[in-house]
Amino acid sequence: xxxxxxxxxxxxxxxxxxxxxxxxxxxxxxxxxxxxxxxxxxxxxxxxxxxxxxxxxxxxxxxxxxxxxxxxxxxxxxxxxxxxxxxxxxxxxxxxxxxxxxxxxxxxxxxxxxxxxxxxxxxxxxxxxxxxxxxxxxxxxxxxxxxxxxxxxxxxxxxxxxxxxxxxxxxxxxxxxxxxxxxxxxxxxxxxxxxxxxxxxxxxxxxxxxxxxxxxxxxxxxxxxxxxxxxxxxxxxxxxxxxxxxxxxxxxxxxxxxxxxxxxxxxxxxxxxxxxxxxxxxxxxxxxxxxxxxxxxxxxxxxxxxxxxxxxxxxxxxxxxxxxxxxxxxxxxxxxxxxxxxxxxxxxxxxxxxxxxxxxxxxxxxxxxxxxxxxxxxxxxxxxxxxxxxxxxxxxxxxxxxxxxxxxxxxxxxxxxxxxx
Amino acid sequence: xxxxxxxxxxxxxxxxxxxxxxxxxxxxxxxxxxxxxxxxxxxxxxxxxxxxxxxxxxxxxxxxxxxxxxxxxxxxxxxxxxxxxxxxxxxxxxxxxxxxxxxxxxxxxxxxxxxxxxxxxxxxxxxxxxxxxxxxxxxxxxxxxxxxxxxxxxxxxxxxxxxxxxxxxxxxxxxxxxxxxxxxxxxxxxxxxxxxxxxxxxxxxxxxxxxxxxxxxxxxxxxxxxxxxxxxxxxxxxxxxxxxxxxxxxxxxxxxxxxxxxxxxxxxxxxx
Numbered sequence: 001x002x003x004x005x006x007x008x009x010x011x012x013x014x015x016x017x018x019x020x021x022x023x024x025x026x027x028x029x030x031x032x033x034x035x036x037x038x039x040x041x042x043x044x045x046x047x048x049x050x051x052x053x054x055x056x057x058x059x060x061x062x063x064x065x066x067x068x069x070x071x072x073x074x075x076x077x078x079x080x081x082x083x084x085x086x087x088x089x090x091x092x093x094x095x096x097x098x099x100x101x102x103x104x105x106x107x108x109x110x111x112x113x114x115x116x117x118x119x120x121x122x123x124x125x126x127x128x129x130x131x132x133x134x135x136x137x138x139x140x141x142x143x144x145x146x147x148x149x150x151x152x153x154x155x156x157x158x159x160x161x162x163x164x165x166x167x168x169x170x171x172x173x174x175x176x177x178x179x180x181x182x183x184x185x186x187x188x189x190x191x192x193x194x195x196x197x198x199x200x201x202x203x204x205x206x207x208x209x210x211x212x213x214x215x216x217x218x219x220x221x222x223x224x225x226x227x228x229x230x231x232x233x234x235x236x237x238x239x240x241x242x243x244x245x246x247x248x249x250x251x252x253x254x255x256x257x258x259x260x261x262x263x264x265x266x267x268x269x270x271x272x273x274x275x276x277x278x279x280x281x282x283x284x285x286x287x288x289x290x291x292x293x294x295x296x297x298x299x300x301x302x303x304x305x306x307x308x309x310x311x312x313x314x315x316x317x318x319x320x321x322x323x324x325x326x327x328x329x330x331x332x333x334x335x336x337x338x339x340x341x342x343x344x345x346x347x348x349x350x351x352x353x354x355x356x357x358x359x360x361x362x363x364x365x366x367x368x369x370x371x372x373x374x375x376x377x378x379x380x381x382x383x384x385x386x387x388x389x390x391x392x393x394x395x396x397x398x399x400x401x402x403x404x405x406x407x408x409x410x411x412x413x414x415x416x417x418x419x420x421x
Numbered sequence: 422x423x424x425x426x427x428x429x430x431x432x433x434x435x436x437x438x439x440x441x442x443x444x445x446x447x448x449x450x451x452x453x454x455x456x457x458x459x460x461x462x463x464x465x466x467x468x469x470x471x472x473x474x475x476x477x478x479x480x481x482x483x484x485x486x487x488x489x490x491x492x493x494x495x496x497x498x499x500x501x502x503x504x505x506x507x508x509x510x511x512x513x514x515x516x517x518x519x520x521x522x523x524x525x526x527x528x529x530x531x532x533x534x535x536x537x538x539x540x541x542x543x544x545x546x547x548x549x550x551x552x553x554x555x556x557x558x559x560x561x562x563x564x565x566x567x568x569x570x571x572x573x574x575x576x577x578x579x580x581x582x583x584x585x586x587x588x589x590x591x592x593x594x595x596x597x598x599x600x601x602x603x604x605x606x607x608x609x610x611x612x613x614x615x616x617x618x619x620x621x622x623x624x625x626x627x628x629x630x631x632x633x634x635x636x637x638x639x640x641x642x643x644x645x646x647x648x649x650x651x652x653x654x655x656x657x658x659x660x661x662x663x664x665x666x667x668x669x670x671x672x673x674x675x676x677x678x679x680x681x682x683x684x685x686x687x688x689x690x691x692x693x
Contacts, residue, residue, distance in 0.1 A: 014688075080526075081687075102528035
């Protein structure tokens, strides 16, 4: 049975400027057609021909970047907004957790707010009376329920709001990123409740940026992109596709930024400050490439990297060292080495040459990294020192912490069991 | 039109919600004040004293109805000022209510027309709480209670419907045209003096000028105010014809107000 049926829905938001609005109001008054003459200055197409069906008793996740139309969809399903075109039908009572405690009045007590909020959400006074203790208990607010809501912390506020909304006992529950403010003990409790809902064959529409939770709770996931449904399907597959897309976008952004920085900086003062040395040996150009030789600036931790330096020695020089240092965004040196440290004894350099520093596997954690490259004498006298002039980015789904990622595996004796995700 | 009637029926279904919201409004209003509900009496009472000093003692009333007694004039003033305060504060609050409570409309499935209704109703309660002052004044000034007081609920009802209609219109239009808020404040001042509140309809200057008289009689508030003054002060029947027409006008205004609100309903969550 279909519980939520969104059929070819398009939502257009219209913006009117104040001046324009006045003009239309004036002419509307004079011509007498106040509604027809309100023409928008700007249209925002929040949803474009969206269709999806949610089966009864399933949890349906909606993911996507900010502004992709997720919340608009939820509002339409909740009945708060009407679609500009298309149809939405929902079977059964709907409770929307869009903003918790939206109707709370700060001056009156939690107790009175529970009653009024409950009535707003469609409960009768009797029902609230019956569920009152449970609501308060779930929100863990027994001691504060008679204090005015304005004295509540944001966590207490949210707990009470959640507790009321979930006790409305709807057929369809809409959840919009509301668990973000809960503390470590309350969020699992909420998720438990949501799971409980699913067991009782109720329908859940779950909007969140917390992909792990989405993957855990939902039976099916839709990925929204720029107001359109990009993919619908099995959670893991959709989430992976989404992450892939995000990473690509992040890379594009990073690369565009890199380009901008380079264009702005080249030959300028800032560059001088970060570069010193008399340039008896000059590092003319530095490029970051992957192992296939493609120039890029976003890498996965699994990938390798080649730092390619074009160098030129003005005369024949016999004392020289090449060095590389990688720093993270906090300025901590993640790795640094040079040819001298690695016991390479220089013999000679002359003219235009290339130096390649090959990293087989980066094994770094996510983040932006800056790089020093240098050439100097063995005693430290700099020929050409580039300080933090180059940067690259590590991007992956991993959430591991620290500075480096040593290559590793996990092994267990037979008594320890894990399930594959 | 069918949709409109359906929505109107819905409005009736929300009476429990309205009742609770009015309750909340009243509770929250004086929460934290020392005098609490007493302010519902005190506010109009203090306003009253100002009017009595200025109009009663400084600009002494010339109309024979008051027999040159400033306190008698005070009672007369009270009959008009109290319901006027109800009307004007309802409208001023209505102009803001959808914007102030925008969170409700935007974030939960909430019947937005409930909000202006709550505003008018909670101000009605304040009005009713202020009425006893009038009743205390009557015997003090040597006037008796008359059976015409029984017609008071009728007048109140007419004003209630009139206020509702106006409030629905103002609240929904203000969302789109914020200028209305300022226009309204000025309009209300003008309207106050264009209604027989500080002067009786029978005032000589008015009765002698056809323009003033016609203008005054076209104002629905005139008949409502006369209703209060007749029932409480003069001890006669309310002006049946005028009040009857005003009642019909109020009904029409209510439907117009509701129609406008209904038409703008969908755009309200986007605009607040």
